[in-house]
Amino acid sequence: MSSQVVVELLEANEWQRLRSIRLQALTESEHAFGGTLEAESIETETAWRAKFEKNDFLIASVDGVDGAMMYVETLNGDFGATCWVGGCWSDPRFRGKGLMRAMFNFIDQQDKDWKIQGLGVWTDNYNAIAAYEKLGFVKMGEDTESTRKPGLFYQRMIRKSLV
Numbered sequence: 449m450s451s452q453v454v455v456e457l458l459e460a461n462e463w464q465r466l467r468s469i470r471l472q473a474l475t476e477s478e479h480a481f482g483g484t485l486e487a488e489s490i491e492t493e494t495a496w497r498a499k500f501e502k503n504d505f506l507i508a509s510v511d512g513v514d515g516a517m518m519y520v521e522t523l524n525g526d527f528g529a530t531c532w533v534g535g536c537w538s539d540p541r542f543r544g545k546g547l548m549r550a551m552f553n554f555i556d557q558q559d560k561d562w563k564i565q566g567l568g569v570w571t572d573n574y575n576a577i578a579a580y581e582k583l584g585f586v587k588m589g590e591d592t593e594s595t596r597k598p599g600l601f602y603q604r605m606i607r608k609s610l611v
Contacts, residue, residue: 473537515542529566
């Protein structure tokens with residue numbers, strides 16, 4: 449029996465669901481993000497709801513279990529990006545099951561200005577870079593030093609919608 453992957457665009461009233469998976473991501477892979485478990489675990493409901501004013505949040509679930517997340521911010525970015533994708537994470541139990549691909553397919557289908565997606569990934573996160581390349585992302589520009597984590601560098605990558 450195959451698993452069913454469902455991608456949902458969360459609403460602000462689902463902030464607890466976002467909080468839960470984001471804290472899971474930070475617990476498992478804090479090194480991969482600009483944020484920290486310490487800071488985000490003490491944020492208030494008001495702070496979590498406020499995140500929805502700037503970003504759209506997607507969660508992919510497998511048979512009803514939340515397994516991956518990302519946010520999308522509509523903007524005019526570098527290299528023609530019409531949106532910036534961040535906070536990408538998938539639960540190790542669900543890696544290799546197509547959750548990220550399902551979320552990018554979902555992005556491609558939306559009637560939003562998300563046709564050219566940009567993201568940043570730490571230059572030493574080789575698994576993530578390879579995964580993004582499989583999804584059609586291409587490295588753009590020079591490596592850039594992080595303002596939130598000085599001494600660490602990220603690379604920008606761009607993907608054009610397949611639709």
